[in-house]
Amino acid sequence: MAEYSKVAPTPLLKDELDIVIPTIRNLDFLEMWRPFFQQYHLIIVQDGDPSKVIKVPEGFDYELYNRNDINRILGPKASCISFKDSACRCFGYMVSKKKYIFTIDDDCFVAKDPSGKDINALEQHIKNLLSPSTPFFFNTLYDPYREGADFVRGYPFSLREGIPTAVSHGLWLNIPDYDAPTQLVKPLERNTRFVDAVLTIPKGTLFPMCGMNLAFNRELIGPAMYFGLMGDGQPIGRYDDMWAGWCMKVICDHLGLGVKTGLPYIWHSKASNPFVNLKKEYKGIYWQEELIPFFQSATIPKDCTTVQGCYLELSKQVKAKLGKVDDYFIKLADAMVTWVEAWDELNPVEGKAVEANGVVPK
Amino acid sequence: MAEYSKVAPTPLLKDELDIVIPTIRNLDFLEMWRPFFQQYHLIIVQDGDPSKVIKVPEGFDYELYNRNDINRILGPKASCISFKDSACRCFGYMVSKKKYIFTIDDDCFVAKDPSGKDINALEQHIKNLLSPSTPFFFNTLYDPYREGADFVRGYPFSLREGIPTAVSHGLWLNIPDYDAPTQLVKPLERNTRFVDAVLTIPKGTLFPMCGMNLAFNRELIGPAMYFGLMGDGQPIGRYDDMWAGWCMKVICDHLGLGVKTGLPYIWHSKASNPFVNLKKEYKGIYWQEELIPFFQSATIPKDCTTVQGCYLELSKQVKAKLGKVDDYFIKLADAMVTWVEAWDELNPVEGKAVEANGVVPK
Numbered sequence: 272m273a274e275y276s277k278v279a280p281t282p283l284l285k286d287e288l289d290i291v292i293p294t295i296r297n298l299d300f301l302e303m304w305r306p307f308f309q310q311y312h313l314i315i316v317q318d319g320d321p322s323k324v325i326k327v328p329e330g331f332d333y334e335l336y337n338r339n340d341i342n343r344i345l346g347p348k349a350s351c352i353s354f355k356d357s358a359c360r361c362f363g364y365m366v367s368k369k370k371y372i373f374t375i376d377d378d379c380f381v382a383k384d385p386s387g388k389d390i391n392a393l394e395q396h397i398k399n400l401l402s403p404s405t406p407f408f409f410n411t412l413y414d415p416y417r418e419g420a421d422f423v424r425g426y427p428f429s430l431r432e433g434i435p436t437a438v439s440h441g442l443w444l445n446i447p448d449y450d451a452p453t454q455l456v457k458p459l460e461r462n463t464r465f466v467d468a469v470l471t472i473p474k475g476t477l478f479p480m481c482g483m484n485l486a487f488n489r490e491l492i493g494p495a496m497y498f499g500l501m502g503d504g505q506p507i508g509r510y511d512d513m514w515a516g517w518c519m520k521v522i523c524d525h526l527g528l529g530v531k532t533g534l535p536y537i538w539h540s541k542a543s544n545p546f547v548n549l550k551k552e553y554k555g556i557y558w559q560e561e562l563i564p565f566f567q568s569a570t571i572p573k574d575c576t577t578v579q580g581c582y583l584e585l586s587k588q589v590k591a592k593l594g595k596v597d598d599y600f601i602k603l604a605d606a607m608v609t610w611v612e613a614w615d616e617l618n619p620v621e622g623k624a625v626e627a628n629g630v631v632p633k
Numbered sequence: 634m635a636e637y638s639k640v641a642p643t644p645l646l647k648d649e650l651d652i653v654i655p656t657i658r659n660l661d662f663l664e665m666w667r668p669f670f671q672q673y674h675l676i677i678v679q680d681g682d683p684s685k686v687i688k689v690p691e692g693f694d695y696e697l698y699n700r701n702d703i704n705r706i707l708g709p710k711a712s713c714i715s716f717k718d719s720a721c722r723c724f725g726y727m728v729s730k731k732k733y734i735f736t737i738d739d740d741c742f743v744a745k746d747p748s749g750k751d752i753n754a755l756e757q758h759i760k761n762l763l764s765p766s767t768p769f770f771f772n773t774l775y776d777p778y779r780e781g782a783d784f785v786r787g788y789p790f791s792l793r794e795g796i797p798t799a800v801s802h803g804l805w806l807n808i809p810d811y812d813a814p815t816q817l818v819k820p821l822e823r824n825t826r827f828v829d830a831v832l833t834i835p836k837g838t839l840f841p842m843c844g845m846n847l848a849f850n851r852e853l854i855g856p857a858m859y860f861g862l863m864g865d866g867q868p869i870g871r872y873d874d875m876w877a878g879w880c881m882k883v884i885c886d887h888l889g890l891g892v893k894t895g896l897p898y899i900w901h902s903k904a905s906n907p908f909v910n911l912k913k914e915y916k917g918i919y920w921q922e923e924l925i926p927f928f929q930s931a932t933i934p935k936d937c938t939t940v941q942g943c944y945l946e947l948s949k950q951v952k953a954k955l956g957k958v959d960d961y962f963i964k965l966a967d968a969m970v971t972w973v974e975a976w977d978e979l980n981p982v983e984g985k986a987v988e989a990n991g992v993v994p995k
Contacts, residue, residue: 385747408925409840411802411894412809412824419826421819424812425841425875427925428918440773447774450786457783462774464781466830476835478771479787513787532773556790563770563789 282310283397288371290393291363295319297326300377305330307381307391311373314363316341319355336362348616351609356502358511360482361610364489364496365617371400372493373486375537382444382538385465395535396439396486399469403433404529406474414469414531437492437528438519441484442466443539448481450509450556451549454542469533474524477566480516484537491528493618494578495519497610499603501551506599508551510559514603517566522581525571554597561596565589579611586611644672645759650733652755653725657681659688662739667692669743669753673735676725678703681717698724710978713971718864720873722844723972726851726858727979733762734855735848737899744806744900747827757897758801758848761831765795766891768836776831776893799854799890800881803846804828805901810843812871812918813911816904831895836886839928842878846899853890855980856940857881859972861965863913868961870913875921876965879928884943887933916959923958927951941973948973 290308292298293316301308305328313333317325321337341362342349352362357376364372373393382390402416407430415422415431422431447462472478487496495518498511523530569588575581590604652670654660655678663670667690675695679687683699703724704711714724719738726734735755744752764778769792777784777793784793809824834840849858857880860873885892931950937943952966 409834409838409894411804411840411843412826413828417826419822419824421809421811421815421822423810423841424815424843424871424914425878425921426812427921428814429922430925442773447783448786449783450788452790453783453786460781460783462781464774464779464829466775466828467826468828468830472771473835473838475837476771478773479785481773481786509786516787532771552786559787559789560791563792 282307283394283401284371285310287369288312288373288393288397289314289363289367289369291316291360291367291372291374292377293318293357293360293363293374294325294377295323296377298328298377299326300380301328301331303380306389307393311393312369314367316359316363318357318359334366336366344617345613348609348613351497351500351606351613353498353501353505353511354503356505356508356511357482358498358501361496361498361511361515364493365614367489370488370490371397371486372489372496374482375485376483376539378540379443379483380538380540382536384536385467390535390537392441392484392535392537393486395469396441399439399531399534400436400486400488402436404436404471404531405430405433406471406524406529409473410470413533414471417469434527434529435488435491436531437488437523438480438530439486440478440480440516440530440532441486441535441537442533443481443483444536446539446542448479448483448539451545451552452556454545454548458542458545465536466533469531472520472530472532477517477520477563478530478532480512480519482512482515483539484535485512492519492523492578494611494614495522495582497582497607500599500606506597507555507558509548510552510555513555513559517562518582518585518607521566521569521571521585522578525575525581526578554599558596562593565592579615582611583608644669645756645763646733647672649731650674650735650755650759651676651725651729651731653678653722653729653734653736654739655680655719655722655725655736656687656739657685658739660690660739661688662742663690663693665743668751669755673755674731676729678721678725680719680721696728698728706979707975710971710975713859713862713968713975715860715863715867715873716865718867718870718873719844720860720863720870723858723860723873723877726855727976729851732850732852733759733848734851734858736844737847738845738901740902741805741845741899742902744898746898747829752897752899754803754846754897754899755848757831758803761801761893761896762798762848762850764798766798766833766893767792767795768833768886768891771835772832775895776833779831796889796891797850797853798893799850799885800842800892801848802840802842802878802892802894803848803897803899804895805843805845806898808901808904810841810845810901813907813914814918816907816910820904820907827898828895831893834882834892834894839879839882839925840892840894842874842881844874844877845901846897847874854881854885854940856973856976857884857944859944859969862961862968868959869917869920871910872914872917872921875917879924880944880947880969883928883931883933883947884940887937887943888940916961920958924955927954941977944973945970
């Protein structure tokens with residue numbers, strides 16, 4: 272054991288972070304992540320047919336929820352959790368008891384840095400989350416808190432303390448996260464460019480948040496990380512993470528929280544089917560032309576000082592303004608409210624009413 | 634000659650770009666840049682004692698202006714051009730007849746990329762300037778127009794055409810561009826991180842623009858690239874490029890023009906004296922705490938549709954609001970007006986009244 276502990280020191284935030292994985296298949300991909308994930312707790316959200324048995328490699332500490340579990344735990348409020356779509360992952364955020372979440376897709380593997388070394392993606396996310404963000408002014412040498420970097424000449428000293436980081440958005444080598452039209456037009460494009468940077472997304476700027484390789488501080492922003500209504504019975508898919516990202520960014524900007532993007536990279540192994548994706552995306556592709564101006568101009572009243580309060584306010588604006596775009600957004604706005612109610616039920620402010628196994632006591 | 638032309642093809646924008654170099658010494662540094670600069674025209678702005686002779690290596694095509702030339706060409710308006718400060722470089726922008734400017738300091742050398750290859754900084758700047766910018770929404774794979782990159786899923790299609798790029802801000806390996814306090818605290822810090830990215834600074838976000846390694850489209854933004862009153866007889870130094878960057882960014886945001894930062898890197902050879910720098914900077918260090926909020930909240934009326942119009946409007950706001958911070962800003966606001974007048978005199982809208990040798994016909 273002494274020998275072992277030399278090569279596997281206690282990882283950062285071991286008892287404060289859950290890894291959330293949505294899946295429909297056996298989790299063989301975890302083998303490659305074993306050196307980096309094995310000491311953490313996993314929350315597996317099984318998508319699709321609950322009678323199917325998902326195999327998890329030996330030695331991992333995990334809890335697994337299928338649709339029956341979600342229905343049992345949330346009751347009627349389970350309607351806010353998507354079915355047959357990886358958007359169901361946000362149920363894992365809700366049942367976690369930890370301060371930090373890292374979520375990753377099961378077709379994502381360990382990438383290598385330019386020197387050929389395996390990238391410990393989780394460690395980099397934790398570094399990103401534990402160092403401040405700088406959304407009020409752009410630093411041209413990128414993250415000023417990284418080793419070998421700092422604030423450059425002309426950066427106001429009053430802004431150098433930064434603000435707390437709520438979200439760390441990682442990237443992907445090999446298969447880039449393209450929409451269906453781009454996949455169709457550039458079927459052979461691979462991302463081979465390793466950009467050795469982490470940067471804060473400036474205040475007031477929206478970005479496309481991808482859920483494949485993402486970490487966040489659940490205490491700071493958890494209730495805003497709702498992945499919406501996608502998949503079975505819904506008119507769109509593949510906008511779950513985008514929706515969460517836009518809502519989250521507006522709220523982070525309002526509350527003074529930071530969002531970083533860049534490192535770490537994971538290796539995204541396989542492009543999803545562009546024809547299937549096109550079917551899922553096509554409504555989103557034209558809706559988003561109205562969603563972006565909506566989120567760019569959304570303002571939250573000053574008296575909203577909690578994530579839940581901000582999120583409920585945003586849901587009202589979604590209903591009032593996007594409801595005109597399509598009835599779907601009325602349903603989505605209601606689901607946003609349900610999500611917050613369910614979140615608060617599972618995460619009461621006082622005490623720890625929810626057991627570690629995810630069962631809500633009566 | 635046929636042999637030579639094989640190794641030195643006509644460089645990009647050869648007849649449309651001037652290289653502006655402010656200097657007080659012989660330009661031996663050009664030897665290292667010979668393969669990349671020799672086919673371009675140089676505008677050398679000699680700072681300090683005009684009786685000193687600046688030697689330029691053989692084979693370069695250049696025009697050189699000393700203080701006597703500046704006084705002769707601008708007459709009383711020469712007061713807007715700084716003396717004994719590299720801010721004088723902006724005189725070179727004014728007398729150029731070309732569409733594009735690249736400006737570089739004489740202590741900047743050719744950097745190497747991670748593969749050991751010499752970086753053609755000018756070529757990268759030109760690529761940056763000739764491809765659009767995307768300030769309205771952040772692309773997580775950085776510049777979507779680079780080879781091997783594109784817009785990611787969730788990026789609105791209506792924004793994928795981008796907007797014209799006005800400015801390309803390059804970075805520095807070895808000596809980072811730190812202020813005096815940071816230089817003093819971290820005397821040994823060197824920038825060794827090569828970040829293989831170009832990105833658009835989002836709309837509404839300010840950044841510290843460094844003049845060491847900078848290119849811009851003179852037709853789009855030239856009259857806003859005024860480097861202010863610095864050096865001899867002025868209370869501050871080392872804020873020339875910052876001032877230009879803040880004014881320029883507010884105007885680019887207003888006019889719908891883009892600003893890129895990142896590649897190319899140059900090799901910055903020598904840190905300037907931090908004690909001397911501290912003396913130049915200390916007023917700027919506390920003034921900038923008021924300058925940044927001023928520029929962040931500055932708005933330009935819709936009917937200002939030219940760079941000159943925007944710049945004159947900004948000068949009024951500088952006088953009205955920053956004049957209260959220090960009388961220096963009243964003088965600076967007046968100099969901004971003088972600068973625009975001098976620019977328009979040397980760059981009349983109709984015809985080509987200014988000769989290539991920089992002499993203004995009577």
